[in-house]
Structure formats: C-alpha cells, structure tokens
Amino acid sequence: MYSQIKKRSGRVVSFDKNKITAAIAKAGEASGELDSKEANKLTKKIIIRAEKTLKDAIPQVEQIQDIVEDVLLRSKFKKTAKAYIIYREQHKQLREIADSFNNGLVGQYLHKTDWQVKENSNMSYSLQGLNNYISSEISKNYWLNKIYPKNIRTAHTNGDFHIHDLNILSVYCVGWDLFDLLMEGFTGVEGKISSKPPKHFRSALGQVVNFFYTLQGEAAGAQAFSNFDTLLAPFIRYDKLTYKEAKQALQEFLFNVNVPTRVGFQTPFTNITLDLTVPKHYAKQAVIIGGKP
Known part of the structure; x- marks a missing residue:
C-alpha cells in the first residue's frame, strides 16, 4: 500500500486510507445507501485499483x-457516487475561491496588475474600489460555476469572449415609473426612512435623487425614469418659479445625482428620458402635486 501521496499544492504527505473511507462514508450517509463497513470494503477496492493502474510511486x-x-459508479451505490461527485465539485469551487484570495488578490488591485481593475472607468481607484474588487470575485465564481453552463464558463475563462458585470448577481438596467413615485412618495421599505409625495419642485427632484441612490445597488446597470419633463414641469408652475430658479434647481439635481455614492466609489448609473412634447397617454390626465391630481 502507498505510504505517501502528493497534494494539489505539490506537497508530499503521509497516505491515509482512512480519509478515503471517511469521504465515502459521508457520501453514503447522505444517500442512505451504505455504512462505514461498506465504505471500508470499497476503500480496499480503490487501493487495489490504484496500485494496479497508477505507475507513479507517489500518487496524486x-x-x-x-x-x-x-x-463508486461501477458499484451498486449509485446515489452515493452522485453524492461524492457533488461533494467533490463543491470543494473544488471553494478551493478556487480561496486560491483567488491566497494568490495576491489585494496585490493585484494595489499594483494594478489585473486589467479588470480598470474595467469600469466610472469606478475610482480607492478603498471602496478595492473592497468591490475583492467581493466581485465571489460573485464571478457564482455566475460562472452555478448559473452559466460549462461551455460558456470555458469560453469566458479562455478569453473567447468577455462577460461584463459578472461582479453583480442581478439584472442589468431597470426602468421605473416616475408617476408612481410622485403618487406614493419615497417609501415602501419597512424600518427605513420614507417621505410623502412631493409638493414642490425641489423636493420632487430630491426624491428622484434618493430613489436612484437607493435602487442603484439592486442592478448592474442604469436606473431609469422616463417622462421626466412632462411629470415635473407642473411643479415649476405650481411653485411659480422663474427660469433662473428652475435652472438652479436642475443644476443642483444634476450635481447631487452624480455624487459617487454607488459601491466602489462610483457615480450612480442613471438614465432620464425627456418627452419634449406631452405623450398622448398623459395629454388628458390631471397633473400630480403632492400625490393628488
């Protein structure tokens, strides 16, 4: 019987057949097919097979x-074989994640040796950026090993194509209903700050900013509102703002919505669509001020 075995790291350690028995017994317990006695019998078969087929004095x-x-697959314990294969694959994935950290993940960011440090030009080189870079590796591993099929994972890993935004386990862009925000106000999450429907132009713009800030972390891409001018123009008239006052309020809005508050010290991804002329579905509808027509 073997006296030594070579680990994945290349280190040679003492060969312990009890580890094989324990792994089989654990899979057998999960499947309910076998006990430690059967696990011992299978271990003997495995060692005999290894000694006959492996030419190396020290197996890997x-x-x-x-x-x-x-x-296991050739035995009658098919469920145990499946449990063992799944267990082995899970540990492989855990090792890959651990290796990502052990192999200088922080150093790659600090020294900018990985091109992905600059993949997103909207993200600053910062402590927030470092934290996002590290946590992104977990999400990427999940996407590639749990969601995408093997052929897609292989193509991405080999560089045949690149899948962008693997760092976020979510959808890409999201379009929201500004009309609903003006009717309901900034609310809906228990235990978090909320506000009633806005009654003035500046407070309406402020709620839009807060809405974007809050929802930006739930998607990889942009948060979007359409009918921006159609739904907000009535507030300007209601507040009796001059052109200069309305312009100043919008300047404040543009500045506030571009403050880097997104994870990784990024500017939020936002998209605002202007109508220029009132759409037909709003033409005969009453304007909304303070959540009321």
Whole structure:
C-alpha cells in the first residue's frame, strides 16, 4: 500500500486510507445507501485499483479521487457516487475561491496588475474600489460555476469572449415609473426612512435623487425614469418659479445625482428620458402635486 501521496499544492504527505473511507462514508450517509463497513470494503477496492493502474510511486490526490468516483459508479451505490461527485465539485469551487484570495488578490488591485481593475472607468481607484474588487470575485465564481453552463464558463475563462458585470448577481438596467413615485412618495421599505409625495419642485427632484441612490445597488446597470419633463414641469408652475430658479434647481439635481455614492466609489448609473412634447397617454390626465391630481 502507498505510504505517501502528493497534494494539489505539490506537497508530499503521509497516505491515509482512512480519509478515503471517511469521504465515502459521508457520501453514503447522505444517500442512505451504505455504512462505514461498506465504505471500508470499497476503500480496499480503490487501493487495489490504484496500485494496479497508477505507475507513479507517489500518487496524486486527484488521481485517487478519480478512482474513487469510478469505483463508486461501477458499484451498486449509485446515489452515493452522485453524492461524492457533488461533494467533490463543491470543494473544488471553494478551493478556487480561496486560491483567488491566497494568490495576491489585494496585490493585484494595489499594483494594478489585473486589467479588470480598470474595467469600469466610472469606478475610482480607492478603498471602496478595492473592497468591490475583492467581493466581485465571489460573485464571478457564482455566475460562472452555478448559473452559466460549462461551455460558456470555458469560453469566458479562455478569453473567447468577455462577460461584463459578472461582479453583480442581478439584472442589468431597470426602468421605473416616475408617476408612481410622485403618487406614493419615497417609501415602501419597512424600518427605513420614507417621505410623502412631493409638493414642490425641489423636493420632487430630491426624491428622484434618493430613489436612484437607493435602487442603484439592486442592478448592474442604469436606473431609469422616463417622462421626466412632462411629470415635473407642473411643479415649476405650481411653485411659480422663474427660469433662473428652475435652472438652479436642475443644476443642483444634476450635481447631487452624480455624487459617487454607488459601491466602489462610483457615480450612480442613471438614465432620464425627456418627452419634449406631452405623450398622448398623459395629454388628458390631471397633473400630480403632492400625490393628488
């Protein structure tokens, strides 16, 4: 029987057949098919197979695990084989995540040796950027190993194409209803600050800013409002603002909505659509001030 085994790191350690038995027993317990006695019998078969097929004096961990899979698949314990394969794959994914951190993830960001540090030009080189870069690796691993099929993962990893925004487990862009915000106000989340429907132009713009700030973290791309001028113009008349006053309020809005508050010290991704002329579906509808027509 083997006296040593080579780990994935290349380090040679003592060979312990009990580890094989324990892994099989754990899979057998999960499947409900076998006990430690059967696990011992299977371990003996695995060692005999390894000694016959492996030419190296010191086998590698992956080689032994491949034989474990094969012996289990050829046995009557099919559910145990499946449990073992799943367990092995899960640990492989955990190792890949751990390796990402152990192999100088922080250093890659600090020294800008990874091109992905500059993938998003909207993100500043900062502590927030570093935190986002590190946490992004977890999300990327989940996308590539749990959501996308193997052929897509392989193509991305090999550089055949690049999947952008793997760092966020969410949708891309989202369009929201400004009419609903003006009717309901900035509210809807229990335990968080809220406000009633706006009654004035500046407060309406402020609620739009707060809305964008709050929802920006729930999508990878832009948060969008349409009918911006159609729905907000009545506030200017209601407040009896001059051209200069309305312009000043909009300047404040543009500045506030571009303050870097998004994760990673980014400016929020926002999209505002202007109608220029009133759409037909709003033409005969009463204006909304303070949540009331």
